[in-house]
Amino acid sequence: PHVHGAARNDNLYQIDGIDQNDIQTGIGELAISPEVIESLELITGGMPAEMGRAMGGIFKATTKSGENVWHGSLRLDYIDPGWAEDPDSDKEMYIPKQDEYVMPTLTVRGPILRNKLWFMLAYSWYSFDETVAAAYNSYYGDAVNEHTFSHPFIKLTAQPGDNHFINVTWFSQLLTEDNVYGYGNSPRERMLWQEQELGSSTLGVDWRWMVNDAFSMQFKFGKYIREINIYPEKRSDDPRDAPFTSDETYTRRDFNNGRFWSEDSRCNDQYALDIEWVPDDFLGRHRVKAGFEYQQQTRDEMVKYAGGARYT
Numbered sequence: 001p002h003v004h005g006a007a008r009n010d011n012l013y014q015i016d017g018i019d020q021n022d023i024q025t026g027i028g029e030l031a032i033s034p035e036v037i038e039s040l041e042l043i044t045g046g047m048p049a050e051m052g053r054a055m056g057g058i059f060k061a062t063t064k065s066g067e068n069v070w071h072g073s074l075r076l077d078y079i080d081p082g083w084a085e086d087p088d089s090d091k092e093m094y095i096p097k098q099d100e101y102v103m104p105t106l107t108v109r110g111p112i113l114r115n116k117l118w119f120m121l122a123y124s125w126y127s128f129d130e131t132v133a134a135a136y137n138s139y140y141g142d143a144v145n146e147h148t149f150s151h152p153f154i155k156l157t158a159q160p161g162d163n164h165f166i167n168v169t170w171f172s173q174l175l176t177e178d179n180v181y182g183y184g185n186s187p188r189e190r191m192l193w194q195e196q197e198l199g200s201s202t203l204g205v206d207w208r209w210m211v212n213d214a215f216s217m218q219f220k221f222g223k224y225i226r227e228i229n230i231y232p233e234k235r236s237d238d239p240r241d242a243p244f245t246s247d248e249t250y251t252r253r254d255f256n257n258g259r260f261w262s263e264d265s266r267c268n269d270q271y272a273l274d275i276e277w278v279p280d281d282f283l284g285r286h287r288v289k290a291g292f293e294y295q296q297q298t299r300d301e302m303v304k305y306a307g308g309a310r311y312t
Helices: none
Strands: 012-015 037-043 058-063 071-079 101-113 117-133 142-161 164-186 189-210 215-232 260-277 288-305
Touching: none
Parallel strands: 012 058
Antiparallel strands: 037 058, 071 101, 101 117, 117 142, 142 164, 164 189, 189 215, 215 260, 260 288
């Protein structure tokens, strides 16, 4: 969405106060199962000072915690793309044909130590095949791309003392694509197979200390890692389909196992300290807040091309 005319990568996405925006593109998402969301807030104006880095809207999700009562759920979603309306286009051959699939989501939450330590677990997984044209010409036929998604979620909540509250949260999303890349069965343009991994993981630690009825401190640490990896995959015994690092094919290129190997890791470390003071004995009741936040963003990228011709 575009908020007040801002670009979509001007929005700020947060889960439990941890930024979920790609440091390279600025695009964010809330990639967790709906079952773990306690509340979802959209802010389009009147933003608090600690959100000053957002030029568009703010999407804030807060996750559930365990409690002294046990809860559990299992949801099965059946998705059949064939139920969608057929595209009215003469280029239907270019549109992926996705198989139906079932997506299970399991959640469990409850106490580890009653009144002291609680947990919540959630997991969803699904896989489907997608038939795509291997080239921009029906002569080359179709190929099958295999997609697998997983969404694990773990949260621990502790109250070691009457005035201390601690949350430790970890969740991840991973998409693995085992697919074809190339131009089908032409003698000079064989299929190239590769495996792609696209995912992110988040670790968050939140400690709140109620010093007294009027004064509190909250420390947050978050690490958001986004990875985009592409690996070549060998699927042929044909001697012309050389291993990835060889340049001894008769055309000095690798047909069967991809044209390059890429690993891209983008990390955002986030530290924040908030202090709140609410005095009620100075000409009425007042609220004073102060805070400090520091973020460090790093990106590591490695690219290898077939035959050892170039490395980045």
